[in-house]
């Protein structure tokens with residue numbers, strides 16, 4: 001059996017996707033090697049520490065420009081020597097150089113059925129557009145924000161009477177199944193590619 005896929009999870013806030021990812025980690029699948037937060041007060045960071053995970057803070061407020069921030073972030077990531085970097089509620093736009101450096105190893109979860117509703121406020125926009133289906137997407141990160149190749153999606157039927165908050169809660173529950181499932185699939189593909 002090959003070693004588990006080494007994952008670094010990068011967060012900015014609540015960390016509920018981190019929690020779901022961590023709860024589904026298995027020795028024959030993937031492991032969370034480290035957690036990096038762009039905010040020192042992110043609730044997800046407290047969870048990670050309580051679980052004994054190795055954490056680093058790369059505080060976005062300590063860097064004057066995006067290039068300097070991304071260089072510090074890359075240094076923190078590379079210290080974990082990860083196979084894959086999973087953005088989970090990381091609320092910063094990354095520079096093109098950073099994204100290209102990690103091409104094929106950097107993935108993100110987004111709360112809509114991409115290519116529909118890239119950007120922010122996806123649930124309110126989905127309700128206003130009157131779509132029948134909504135959901136979440138895990139995709140590779142490319143220089144086009146929320147535009148990289150799709151790895152997996154989870155969908156639900158929209159109730160036109162629900163509020164954006166209600167819809168957000170239902171999509172978030174889907175995210176918590178989708179992200180670990182995608183990671184397990186990527187880990188399995190890697191196992192199959194490994195020499196016997």
Ligand code: GAR
Pocket residue numbers: 011012013014015016017018044088089090091109110111119172175
């Ligand atoms: C999730 O809904 C995730 O899809 C979204 O932020 C939330 C983070 O929640 N990400 C984006 O909007 C990225 N553009 P969490 O911190 O509880 O995982």
